[in-house]
Amino acid sequence: MKGALIFIGDELISGLVVNTNVIVATRQLSSHGFQVREIVTIPDDLSLVKSYLKDLYVKYSFLVLSGGLGPTDDDLTNQAVAEALGLNLVENQEVSKAIKDSKEYASSQEIAKKMSLLPEGAVPLADNLTMAGYLLDFKEKLIFVLPGVPHQFEYLLTQKVLPLLSQRFKAEGLELSKSLRFFDLNETDLNLFLKSYTLNTQDLKIGYYPLWPEVKLVVRSKNQGLLSEVISELKKKFGVSLVSEEDRSLVEVVGDLLIERGKKVAVAESCTGGMLASLLTSVAGSSNYFERGWVTYSPESKMELLGVKKEHIEQFGVVSYQVALDMAEGVRRQVKVDFAIGITGYAGPGGGTPENPVGTVYIGLAYQNKVKAFRFGFYGLERREVQLMSSYTTLDMLRRLILYDESFLRYRFALGVEERSC
Amino acid sequence: MKGALIFIGDELISGLVVNTNVIVATRQLSSHGFQVREIVTIPDDLSLVKSYLKDLYVKYSFLVLSGGLGPTDDDLTNQAVAEALGLNLVENQEVSKAIKDSKEYASSQEIAKKMSLLPEGAVPLADNLTMAGYLLDFKEKLIFVLPGVPHQFEYLLTQKVLPLLSQRFKAEGLELSKSLRFFDLNETDLNLFLKSYTLNTQDLKIGYYPLWPEVKLVVRSKNQGLLSEVISELKKKFGVSLVSEEDRSLVEVVGDLLIERGKKVAVAESCTGGMLASLLTSVAGSSNYFERGWVTYSPESKMELLGVKKEHIEQFGVVSYQVALDMAEGVRRQVKVDFAIGITGYAGPGGGTPENPVGTVYIGLAYQNKVKAFRFGFYGLERREVQLMSSYTTLDMLRRLILYDESFLRYRFALGVEERSC
Numbered sequence: 001m002k003g004a005l006i007f008i009g010d011e012l013i014s015g016l017v018v019n020t021n022v023i024v025a026t027r028q029l030s031s032h033g034f035q036v037r038e039i040v041t042i043p044d045d046l047s048l049v050k051s052y053l054k055d056l057y058v059k060y061s062f063l064v065l066s067g068g069l070g071p072t073d074d075d076l077t078n079q080a081v082a083e084a085l086g087l088n089l090v091e092n093q094e095v096s097k098a099i100k101d102s103k104e105y106a107s108s109q110e111i112a113k114k115m116s117l118l119p120e121g122a123v124p125l126a127d128n129l130t131m132a133g134y135l136l137d138f139k140e141k142l143i144f145v146l147p148g149v150p151h152q153f154e155y156l157l158t159q160k161v162l163p164l165l166s167q168r169f170k171a172e173g174l175e176l177s178k179s180l181r182f183f184d185l186n187e188t189d190l191n192l193f194l195k196s197y198t199l200n201t202q203d204l205k206i207g208y209y210p211l212w213p214e215v216k217l218v219v220r221s222k223n224q225g226l227l228s229e230v231i232s233e234l235k236k237k238f239g240v241s242l243v244s245e246e247d248r249s250l251v252e253v254v255g256d257l258l259i260e261r262g263k264k265v266a267v268a269e270s271c272t273g274g275m276l277a278s279l280l281t282s283v284a285g286s287s288n289y290f291e292r293g294w295v296t297y298s299p300e301s302k303m304e305l306l307g308v309k310k311e312h313i314e315q316f317g318v319v320s321y322q323v324a325l326d327m328a329e330g331v332r333r334q335v336k337v338d339f340a341i342g343i344t345g346y347a348g349p350g351g352g353t354p355e356n357p358v359g360t361v362y363i364g365l366a367y368q369n370k371v372k373a374f375r376f377g378f379y380g381l382e383r384r385e386v387q388l389m390s391s392y393t394t395l396d397m398l399r400r401l402i403l404y405d406e407s408f409l410r411y412r413f414a415l416g417v418e419e420r421s422c
Numbered sequence: 423m424k425g426a427l428i429f430i431g432d433e434l435i436s437g438l439v440v441n442t443n444v445i446v447a448t449r450q451l452s453s454h455g456f457q458v459r460e461i462v463t464i465p466d467d468l469s470l471v472k473s474y475l476k477d478l479y480v481k482y483s484f485l486v487l488s489g490g491l492g493p494t495d496d497d498l499t500n501q502a503v504a505e506a507l508g509l510n511l512v513e514n515q516e517v518s519k520a521i522k523d524s525k526e527y528a529s530s531q532e533i534a535k536k537m538s539l540l541p542e543g544a545v546p547l548a549d550n551l552t553m554a555g556y557l558l559d560f561k562e563k564l565i566f567v568l569p570g571v572p573h574q575f576e577y578l579l580t581q582k583v584l585p586l587l588s589q590r591f592k593a594e595g596l597e598l599s600k601s602l603r604f605f606d607l608n609e610t611d612l613n614l615f616l617k618s619y620t621l622n623t624q625d626l627k628i629g630y631y632p633l634w635p636e637v638k639l640v641v642r643s644k645n646q647g648l649l650s651e652v653i654s655e656l657k658k659k660f661g662v663s664l665v666s667e668e669d670r671s672l673v674e675v676v677g678d679l680l681i682e683r684g685k686k687v688a689v690a691e692s693c694t695g696g697m698l699a700s701l702l703t704s705v706a707g708s709s710n711y712f713e714r715g716w717v718t719y720s721p722e723s724k725m726e727l728l729g730v731k732k733e734h735i736e737q738f739g740v741v742s743y744q745v746a747l748d749m750a751e752g753v754r755r756q757v758k759v760d761f762a763i764g765i766t767g768y769a770g771p772g773g774g775t776p777e778n779p780v781g782t783v784y785i786g787l788a789y790q791n792k793v794k795a796f797r798f799g800f801y802g803l804e805r806r807e808v809q810l811m812s813s814y815t816t817l818d819m820l821r822r823l824i825l826y827d828e829s830f831l832r833y834r835f836a837l838g839v840e841e842r843s844c
Binding site: 011012013014015016017018019022023025026027028029030031035036037038039040041042043045048205207218267269272273274275276277278280281282283284285286287290291292293294295296297298301304305334335348349350383384387 | 433434435436437438439440441444445447448449450451452453457458459460461462463464465467470627629640689691694695696697698699700702703704705706707708709712713714715716717718719720723726727756757770771772805806809
């Protein structure tokens with residue numbers, strides 16, 4: 001069940017549009033066990049489309065084409081498919097009627113005509129026949145011809161193409177896959193661990209997605225037992241860093257945990273500039289746990305709004321344990337929440353001192369009867385990356401405090417901790 | 423000067439990695455006037471690489487290959503290139519020495535040997551010879567063989583490949599390009615306008631990038647005079663919506679304007695949950711203009727921190743002109759800034775009322791001696807999209823107030839405005 005993909009459109013090779021369909025198609029097909037071997041991206045050019053189609057359909061069990069199905073002159077995929085496979089173009093009466101009945105195309109009978117001329121044997125895929133896209137079951141090959149419009153492409157691929165492929169090829173045995181998300185993972189340890197597995201078997205495939213600062217790991221196998229074993233070993237070895245076994249983001253996981261346990265959060269941010277609040281409120285239902293936030297960017301705002309002590313700023317600097325502790329305490333003094341947070345640091349590119357260079361961030365956390373501040377060194381990162389790492393680390397501290405306890409607040413980039421009695 | 427791209431690597435067709443090199447290559451090549459006609463993505467498979475290379479090098483003036491140059495067994499691009507073009511693999515003494523001298527490969531003489539075996543005539547591209555990648559000037563075709571590692575690929579493409587291509591093909595005349603950013607643009611009007619231009623000439627190429635909620639327009643031509651004329655007409659017709667002629671984002675443009683004019687901003691956010699503050703502080707130098715922010719998510723926080731009137735919440739609801747006005751006034755009462763902002767709305771998916779459905783957002787703005795609140799209907803959008811549209815619209819209001827005056831605060835999704843004297 002190997003196949004090839006053909007993407008058709010001038011805009012795809014000019015660099016003016018990012019071909020998101022190729023990402024969707026490769027991910028969806030391979031996570032369902034269908035192997036893509038070749039991907040071709042070409043302009044709306046009749047002879048190129050025909051030549052690739054002729055070459056590729058003999059080599060593979062399935063093809064997915066995308067683009068060139070619209071009503072304008074440069075849309076020539078139907079003609080190319082028909083000529084390449086030696087089929088006639090015939091009017092599909094049902095499609096023709098649907099297009100004539102639709103408001104969108106009511107004005108032009110020509111358009112209706114062009115869009116309903118399909119290669120002989122083409123079976124439209126969408127329930128709504130005004131949406132282009134069809135299947136040709138030709139000489140035991142499945143040839144899917146889909147529109148290039150991204151949401152139509154994704155809809156037809158996931159709702160129609162995948163089930164039809166599964167139906168045809170299910171006897172060959174499908175791959176199962178599991179997507180895990182990690183945060184603050186030691187990737188060298190992970191690599192060594194996974195190597196020991198993949199060395200012993202050809203049945204396991206492993207891949208990473210770049211979802212920085214999270215790490216997404218996809219493990220695939222036709223062998224359900226082997227897959228379960230690997231997952232269980234991964235949990236044993238990297239358990240605290242495992243954010244989700246179901247491909248959920250850290251933000252979603254923390255939101256769910258806060259709602260589940262009925263916990264509330266309030267935050268005061270300096271170097272993250274509102275990013276932590278924005279992440280916490282990015283998911284539906286966040287009003288259940290997010291109470292309020294301050295973005296105390298200037299030193300004055302830290303003193304006026306949070307009661308940060310002037311002598312602490314003068315003696316230790318705005319980026320210090322004492323100011324982070326003051327910020328977290330200031331939040332908790334004003335509002336009854338389970339977790340009160342205060343973040344101060346140097347996101348760069350300017351700022352920083354010899355003791356606290358750019359990338360130094362203090363995260364203060366008031367919970368139960370404690371106020372602690374943790375010092376981190378996110379060195380060598382860009383401004384936005386320092387902000388992201390600071391925000392994600394704070395979210396992960398909440399996750400670990402809820403699921404485990406404070407002895408688990410150990411991070412790779414942590415440099416120290418100070419506590420204040422209260 | 424047409425060419426083709428060949429991307430080699432198992433990970434590229436499995437969907438586990440997004441092929442960012444294809445985006446970089448198509449954008450860079452076409453914006454420098456080199457036309458890509460075919461893009462092929464294939465696994466590390468000797469016969470496939472050879473077969474595509476043989477087909478494509480005869481058809482085009484240049485080829486760019488990427489991937490499969492590393493030291494491991496599955497890296498077979500050098501072998502494929504040599505066999506496809508009928509060249510011997512010979513050891514490049516300089517590369518071999520550089521690799522042997524480097525710390526990274528010091529442990530393995532085998533690796534040094536494999537990586538320095540290049541097709542006859544290959545000229546290494548990087549100044550640092552331990553970085554793979556070379557040019558083959560073969561039968562009047564330029565064949566660039568680059569590593570797949572994204573930052574190496576981008577470095578060699580922009581610093582070595584583009585200059586070498588320009589040198590070879592400069593006589594043919596290069597395209598000039600200009601990238602514009604718009605916000606709140608009527609795209610139908612824009613399309614009609616641009617059609618009138620492109621109908622009259624083949625010398626002008628126009629494309630969009632999806633940078634929602636901004637619109638990025640790239641205009642390309644070999645004719646400098648025509649290009650200048652179109653830009654000048656675009657400015658005349660869509661001037662207020664034109665954010666940048668230099669491909670700068672709305673956030674950067676507003677940041678620059680605030681710094682240039684010495685203006686300061688403070689914000690109070692409800693439905694945007696910190697996103698506006700996060701955007702304002704995403705660029706370096708933001709402490710020059712961003713004073714402080716509140717994320718008043720709960721009704722209590724609005725009353726306690728900003729002095730929003732309880733009777734306004736009860737009578738009009740938390741999503742209303744009066745609460746947005748109270749929020750902006752509350753900000754200004756507490757801190758001396760040029761622009762004090764208050765945002766309240768329903769980002770969804772829950773919430774909303776018959777009068778104020780999901781997507782309704784009120785943006786309050788206190789400036790000079792005025793307090794105004796604008797009502798917007800960002801209907802049919804996802805939660806994150808409503809938050810983004812609200813934040814961007816607020817940024818754009820600042821831009822227009824600084825560059826023009828309040829009579830320019832007219833937006834496509836605006837539903838009304840109320841003012842409060844003070």
